[in-house]
Amino acid sequence: MLPDLGPVVPELIVAVAAMGLLMVGVFGRANATRTLCGLAILVLFVALVFETGLTGTRAETFGGMFVVDGFAVYAKILVLIAAAASLAMSIGWLRREGAERFEFPVILLFATLGMLMMVSANNLISLYLSLELQSLSLYVLAAFQRDNSRSTEAGLKYFVLGSLASGMLLYGSSLVYGFAGTTAFDGLAHAFGNGIPLGATIGVIFVLTGLAFKVAAVPFHMWTPDVYEGAPTPVTALFAVGPKIAAFALLVRVMVGPFSALTDQWLQVVVFISAASMILGAFAAIAQSNIKRLMAYSSIGHVGYALIGLAVGDQTGVRGVLIYLAIYLFMTLGTWAAILAMRQKGRAVEGISDLAGLAKTHPGMALALAIFMFSMAGIPPMAGFWGKLYVFMAAIDKGMVTLAVIGVLTSVVGAYYYLRIVKVMYFDEPAEVLDHGGGDGLGFVMGVTALVILFFTLIPAPLVTQAGAAAATLFGG
C-alpha cells in the first residue's frame, strides 16, 4: 500500500535532486560547482512551483506524520525563497573565496529539505528527525571553510550547543509521550484536552526550550553572534532567514496545536522570552562594530517581536507572525546581499566603519541598505513598520499592552543603531572605497528586496490576505 505522495511532491523533488546533484558532483567533471549551484536554484524554483500548486486544503500522509495545509504552504514558500536567494548570493562568494566545492549546494538542498519537513511535521518524531536533518546540514555549512579557524569554531560551537538543544527537545518529547501515550499532534491535543499532568507540563517546557534555541530567542541565544560572525557570509544569510522561519513555523504549529490546552503554562514562558529577546536585541547591538554581529543581535530582536504574535496565540496573532516573517525575510535577504557586496581590494570586510561614505561611492547600494535599515527600525512607510504594527495590534487586541509597549520602546532603542549605519553611509567621509562591480546577482537581490520593502505599503493586500488565510487553516478555519 503506497502512501499518498501528492502532498510531499516538493520535498521529493528536493530530496531526489539533492542526491542526483551529489552523484553529478562526485562522478562529473571537476569544477562543476557553478553549474550545480545553478541547477540547485532551478530545483528550488521547481519545488516552489509545485508548492504553490498544492491547494490550501489540509492533507495528511504517511500515517499522519506529515501534514500540508495553508500554513505549511505559506511557510514553505518563504523557506524556498530564502534558500534560493542565499544560494544565488553564494555563487559569486564561493568563486571569490576559492571555496568552490560541489558539496555546498548539495548540503544546502538537504538543509532546505529539513526545513520543509519541519514545517510539515505532524508528529513529535517527524518533528525531531526533520529538525536534526536541518541542523546537521547547517552545522556542516557553518564549518564549510574548514581552513578558516573562525568558521570551524562557528561550526563546532553551533554543533555542541545545537546538540544540547536537541537533547532538551528529546527529553521533553519523551516526557510528553510518557504522559500522553502518543506522539501524534492530533492525539496529543486530544489527550491534553482531558487533563494535564504535571510531567507533561515539564515536557512541554523542555520542547519549548529546544525550539527557542533553534530560533535563537533569549536566553538561548548565546551561540548566535559567534556563529553568525564565524560562518561563511552566504551561509549566515541563510541562517538568518531559512532555519528561523522553519523553526518559527514549527514552534507556532506545536504551541497552538497539540499544546494549546497548556496555553496557561507556556504562555508566561513565551511572554518572557519575547520581552527578553526584544530588550537584549536592542541593547546588545548598540556596542557592535562588526556588521555580522550587529545583524545577529538584530535577528534576536526580530525573533522577540515575532514571538509577540505567538504569545497572543489566536488567529490574528499567528497572522501577525506570518506577515512579520515574510517582511523579515525580504529585508534580511537584502541586508545580507549588501553585506556580501562589502569588499575592499578583493577581500571581504565586515566593519560598520567600512561603510563610511558609501552614499558617494556606491549610491545605489547605500540607498538600498538605507531602505533596509529604515525598515528594520520599523519606520513608516517601509514594510518593517507594518510587520511590527500587525503583531502589536494583535497584542493590544488581546490585552497584552505591556508586551506591546516593550516592543515599541525597544524599537526606539533599536532605531539608534540602524540609523547609525545610515548616518555612517551618508554623512561620514569615505575612508577606503569598497570594490565596485560585486555583481553576481547581489545587486539583483538587493534591488528586488528593496522594491518589495518600499512598495509593500502601497499594495499590502496580497501578503496580508495570504497570511490571514494561512493562519486560518491552523485554527480549523
Next chain:
Amino acid sequence: MIVQAIVFYVLSAVLIASGVLVISVRNPVHAVLFLILAFFNAAGLFVLNGAEFLAMVLVVVYVGAVAVLFLFVVMLLDINLLRMREGFLRYLPTGALIGLILLIELAGIYASWSFGAAEPGLLAAPAPDPGAVPNTDALGRLIYTDYIYLFQAAGLILLVAMIGAIMLTLRARSGILRQSIAHQLLRSRASSIELRKVPRGEGV
C-alpha cells in the same frame, strides 16, 4: 515440550557459563571467543521464544560485526589483563551494590507490570497476533510501511552526516604513494630494468 525444556536449560547453562568465562579467563582473545559463544546461545534462546528476527540480528550484528571488531581491538592493543584485574576486590563492593540496585529495579518493573494497574493501552501494545504474523513480517511492516517516512528521514540524516564528515576531513594530500594498477601494468621491461655489465671482482 520436554525437548524444548532440555534445549532451554542447555542453552542457558552454556550462556551463563560462557558469560562467567568472558570475565574470568586470562587471555583476552579467549574472552572475546567466549563472548561470541554467549551471543550464539542467546540467539538460540530467542529462537526458542519465537523471536527469530532478533536471533538473526544478534548473530549478524553482534557476532558478525561487533565481536569481530572486539577481536581486532584486543589483538591490536597490547592489554595486560593481569594488571587490569588488580583492583578487582577493591571494586567488588561498588559493583555488587550497583548490581543489587539494578536487580531491585528490575523486580520493581516486573511487579508493576504484572501486579500493578499498568496502562491497559500499554499492555495491549499494538503488536499483531504472533500466531498470525511472523515477527520479521511485523517489524518490516512497522519500519517499511507505517514509519517509512521516518525511516527515510533517518536515512537522509545519515547521508548528510556522511557527506559532511567527508567534506570536512578529506584532504587531497601530496607526497603519498598510491597504487595505480593501470600504471603498473603499462610499465615495460625497458623502463624499469637496467642491465649492466659488472666487471668481476670490482662491484658496481
